[in-house]
Amino acid sequence: MFVVRVQVSRRNLWNTLINTMASRSVVLTTHSMEEAEALCTRIGIMVKGQLHALGTPQHLKQKFGSEYLVEVTLGPARGAATNDPERAARIGATLLEAFPGATLLSDKGGLLAFRVPRGSFRVGAAFEALEERKEILGITDYAVAEPTLEQVFVRVVTEVTSLAEASRAAASRGGGGDGDEPRTTGTLSPGTASSAAQGNSAASNVATRRDGSDLDTGIRKTWLGLDRRALRSVALYMGLFCLACYIAIVGFDMGFVFFPFVAALFFCILGCLGCCCVLPSDPDDADND
């Protein structure tokens, strides 16, 4: 009997998403270029926390994709094997005539892949050239494809990363580290309807970029005048003092230590309360662990 185990495939889920998300605005994060291409109407590529490319998949391909892919499948030829390198070179040379700048990407036993620069490529002309030479070259099949989103993605990431590395290297050569320093002057970009007040606030923001308030997120940071670190220290040291008092009382029969013990316990509890219950743990704080 024909049994259907309905595990939902990725494609099935995509269909569901397309059907249900039509009237909504959706943000989708993914590492799958295929998914992005299948689902998204607009794509942004983030590298090192900064948006470096934005637009429809087609727009990105046209803007960042530099080359087309031409795949040619060779048929059997008299007196030559399909993976004959000489034949491949001959076909490559012929294609080079049709597509200036084309380079052989791979030769997998009769399946040749060429990379053709975008500038010299016209889709109509490409099909015409291939159809004309099909018989002569013994081509059984061919395919033309535009740059994939993955190529676009890799290019954007690589460019940004290499730029950042170059600037870092330049900065280290300069010996100052100025390259890493954020720019400390500047105004709001023109062309917006924003007011002068906005510009002022922008300037003040820029001016305060490197000071401590930059990391401020509005979360309460102090209690009884002490921050988390201080409260934690109070709790820890008072706790240790408590322990010492306990040992003194029990081990050395020093009864008079009882009252310091009570006082230390009080402060220890206060510190614990401050740390755990009053002050929110700030994920930015490196001392949280």
Add this chain to the structure above:
Amino acid sequence: MFLPFEASLRFANFFRALDDHMGELSITGYGISMPTLESVFLAVGGNFDRAEREGTTDDGSAPPLESTPRARSEEGIRHVYTHGFVQQGLSATRVQAYGMFLKRLQTSLNDPARSLPLIGFPPAVALIAYVLNITGAVSYPGDVNSNLVTALMIAIGYLPMVSLIAEAVVLERTSNIRNVITVAGCEVRAYWLGTLAGDMALMAILAVLIYIIGVACAFLPTPVGDDASEAGSLEHVVAGGKLLWLLLLASVHIASFCYFTSFSFGSARVAVATLPMLCIMLVLLPVIFVGLFFVSLGPPGADLLYMSDQTIFVNMLRGIMVCSPHGNLAVGLLSICGLCEDLKDKSDCVVPPFWLSLVIAASEAVMYLSFAFLLDRRELLPVAEKHWYLSQDEVDHLDGDVAAEYHLVAEDCALVRSAGTWNGYALRIAGLRKLFQGKKSGEAPFEAVKSLSLGIPRGELFGLLGANGAGTRTRCQCLTPSVCLFFRVISSLRECALLPGKTTAINCIMRVLYPNAGSILVEGHSVSTDFANAAKHLGCVTQHSTLYPSLSCIDHLRLFARIRGVPASQLEDLVQGTVAQMELGPYRDRLAKNLSGGMKRKLCVAVALIGNPEVVLLDEPSAGLDPVRSLPSPPNHPAVLKQPL
């Protein structure tokens, strides 16, 4: 469009004509791609449509009737979706709390491995305690020692309960379901009231069971010794119903204690292992204190405080009552048994009376619940927004499209400030910036997100691609609120944020991180300052399936529909419509833990769509899914070949 291979001879003419007439046809660009291997596989994989029409399921049986024709269901769901958030205020809180209450009962019903020990263990221990009491195994029936053992055993019977109650709450928090619930618009008050009501319903059962067993044992014939005390006998203990009241109130006390302490744990396993020990420690705390007092000061110390030994002992009992819910229960039981009366006879001090146990239980329950409420609500309080603008130099360095988007968003920001209206972006992120302080002292902050500006109108499906370390996760974390509080949870989530990759999930999606600068508007409501209203328009699907393992598909949908405030009259229509739309029909009664990965993802999407949110966040929706169904099953939807994506 698809170009048939058979017509390849005409491709050249077609593309040449396309190139020539691009301007006339207002075409800015076109692309061409080959069929993927996946689509080839889908094409040859079999006729799924036929199977779907036949509707065979796993076991070959026909699906239930609810898998109605899609056209009809979509009609229905459109009708119902227009009524999203029909209720607000008190009535919505009631509906949400009722949903949480039902959820707790249903998960208990579906997960007997956890609910049976919860309900069965304390009565079983109580039964043993009663039998020991009436048979005189410890001491003769009615004696102080005998009653002391009985009281302690009943209190000990309640010890594992703290683990089971806290486990559910901590699991909810660590698996991010709590966050999803918050994003769905569940009020903090409704969440805690509903959870408490659910736990109370279970604990009331065991309280009644303990009482009934006590009554039954009291009527059994007991060996009566010469010194048997009539006042302390079990019959006397269970008579009057004091025991039942004490047990019921102690249940609330213990449950609320668990809720409060659950905030200290980042892992359910740790909570299960640690909480009973914590309870024992809390009982021992006053004992240690008094012990220290005696050891350090001795009888002169007691004289100093004008207290006799008996008085100090009674004060220790009071301390135990205040410190520990189990201690309070034990002392309350002792009061009923007459131990305190016995003490009163021997000393002049005022012993803890029975009513004090009730008062302490009630007041501490209120206190713990309030703490839990405040701790939860604290994360949702408005946070001041800081605006952040790029310098002209920085804007010049941006990509042209990104800079254009930045200007558009800046215009929108100016419009909001000047006119109080916004451009109609469903989701607008302006100048979002997030820094992480370096781990080492003096290390420069790591800028995970650098002034991200993005406007997403309604109807747009925006894809955010990022290389590992790009900060995509961080951006999503800043969008939504969190209820994870303590350092242990936070520090693990922070690692996720700093090392984004495939395995790091968007567990921390819900405003765990506050942006250092920037504003996020969801349908005109700021996430920072008005999250309650922003959440009404927000749905979210996290990378990992945030579902209750012991809740069926339909119950999930009902729960989230109630959380969205859908009234009872429209609830079933909405749920059935969603089931039909998401093609969950054959699985409606299947528990989430028994669903395949893909079905779980679908259910997550369905849950996010309940209430018809305008803005949906999808974090790697197809992570972990195969491109097509595994063999020997045929591919799911060759229909996609007919319908270009």
